[in-house]
Amino acid sequence: GAMFRTWARRSGCTAVGAACAIELWRFSSFERSDFHTLGSAFHQFLLFDVMRLSGRLARRKHDQDCSNFSAVQAEVLKERLLANKDTAYGREMRFADMVAANDVVSAFRASHPVTRYDHYDTWVQRIAAGEPAVMNAEAETMLAATSGTSGRRALLPNTPALSKTFFARGILVIFDTMPRAVPDAFQLQKTCKLAFAPSWTTTSGGLRVGPNSSGPKDKSFSSLLPLYSTPAEGYQIDHDEFAAMYVHALFAARDRKLGILEANFVSLPARLIALLQREGERIATDIELGRLDLEVASRLSPALVTALEGRLGGGDAARAAEIRAALAPPVCEAERGRGRSFALRLWPNLRLILANATGAFAEYAERLQAGPAEGVPILSTVYAASEGLIGISLDPKLDGSAAYCLVPRAMFYEFLPLEPASATPRGSSKGELASGTLLPHELCIGEQYELVITNLGGLCRYRIGDVIRVVGFHHGAPLVEFQYRQGQLLNLRGEKTSEPQLAAAVSKLWPAEAGALVEYSSAERAEAEVPHYLIFLELVDGSRLTPEMGPALDRALRESNPVYDSWRRKGALGPCQVRQVEKGGFERLRAERLIEGASPQQLKVSRVLRNAAHVDLLWNWKGEQ
DSSP, rough: EEEEEEEHHHHHHHHHHHHHHHHHHHHSSBBTTOOOHHHHHHHHHHHHHHHHHHHHHHHHHHHHHOOOOOOHHHHHHHHHHHTTTSSSHHHHHHHHHHSSSSSHEEEEEESSSOOOOGGGGHHHHHHHHTTTSSSSSSSEEEEEEOOTTTTSEEEEEEEEHHHHHHHHIIHHHHHHHHHHHHHTTTSOOOEEEEEOOOOOOOOTOOOOEOOSSOOSTTHHHHHGGGGGGGGGGGGOOOOOOHHHHHHHHHHHHOTOOOOOEEETTTHHHHHHHHHHHHHHHHHHHHHHHHSSOHHHHHHHHHHHHHHHHHHSSSHHHHHHHHHHHHHHHHTTTTSSTTOOSHHHHOTTTTOOEEEEEEEEHHHHHHHHHHTTTTOOEEEEOOEETTTTTEEEEESOHHHTOOOOEEOOOOEEEEEEBOOOOOOSSTTTSSSSSSSSBBBBBOOOOEEEEEEEEEESSSOOOOEEEEEEEEEEEEEEEEEEEEEEEEEGOOOSSSBBHHHHHHHHHHHHHGOOOOOOOOEEEEEEESSSSSSSEEEEEESSTTTTTTTTTHHHHHHHHHOOOHHHHHHHHHHHOOOOEEEOOOHHHHHHHHHHHTTTTTOOOTOOOOBBOOOOOHHHHHHHHSOOO
């Protein structure tokens, strides 16, 4: 017995020693940022290992739920109704009767109307005033302000359940997905996390109002700072997007071994790379001298400037020379080949861009991969909104495209079938949506639907305005591709020209690889004698619209949308009017929307402008002052 115990102790020690040796070997074999300390590198190593293991478990649970999708959905709905039956809203809508029914799903769909935001206006006002248990038994943490891309900004109740679900059923699964798509994703390199200090207001009842995206003021954010290239002080810059983005670019450029560019949407990495190309010489000088550019410094407090310069840690002439070399155009054909794009000249071991590049953002991914970030994978992993987590990509493609698996326990899903666009005018008997919602098992692959959700924040049968296309099923869970927002349709006569159709027409004249287009948007001219579209285009320096480009764009729109073509042939719609926006016009519009309260992390370019002041701004823009 004593011999066995001695042998067991020795065997255990040997096993532990071997395991430690393997872990030390793994740790030493990883690519490591020069700006990691041994402690911060080990922190990242352990965190990634824990997240990977947790991710495998989360993925297993996700797959199990998908195998019983309908039953899980019924369970989720019943839990929400039961939890909120004694709230003011639950009593008025008679949640208790629904819960008592033999078929909760049928009772809910028969009793509760399909809703839009107007339905919740008075209820949200009561929450804002501080009244408890209005829509949620669980106390709200904030009112999430939507980006307002499709028009009016909405304020949506946010609960702890929404945040917990996003992490447990979204973020953790991503940690299982990412290394499948990019095996070297989790090295000990740093990430340039493009997040910004949020601008919050407070309601009369003391509730915070603002974006609910993960940001620097979140409790968990400080624990992740060792993973990021931007220091804590960089995330303190508020109300100045340029200064904040410049600091992100400065500290990202300083790190030759940067591994990931991360943002909510791929338009932000595109902006970062454009800033580096435009301001690279200034940034190289800052790194060479170990100080912050004087013009940028003048926009910040002296204390913040001192702290940021301290984080630079002195001058680095060698890295400054590398940045200047990356800025120089390729000198030979070989350098123009794959793997020698600007991003990879600047960061030779950049693993990926982690940001949503689906729907309207696909154009930014195409431009990046056709130019400054050629050869860098772009991964779209999460489909989410202010209403909560919606889907996760289990097999993201390296060009940013993705099909999202609806997360069974994130919300209860219904689907409104779309009527095909027709030559029937708006206001006629032929509506935009077919009557009645469908459940997931009733969906047809290849068809488009508008999402209707019941979420963990009190919204019931809520039309969020997203149109998706069903492309398959993962066990019983629908796999969907995001198509467009209902509010981003050009629709003067019932022709319903969507974002993808507009994008296809624009890209036919200005393809991504040409790099000639800075930005574009549109508006409806319903008040004109013959209604027509107004297309705003900002081109790169020195490029001008020619007289034939307007008719050419109109022809491309007619090819893209046959129903638009039908109305054009009848003369009920006039040819689109093209307006060139002078340099800086879309940047000025972005600045205006930030002043109005939008968050840099959430802000999207509206492809269809609904705000008359925004239309006027672009129409009257005379160039940078």
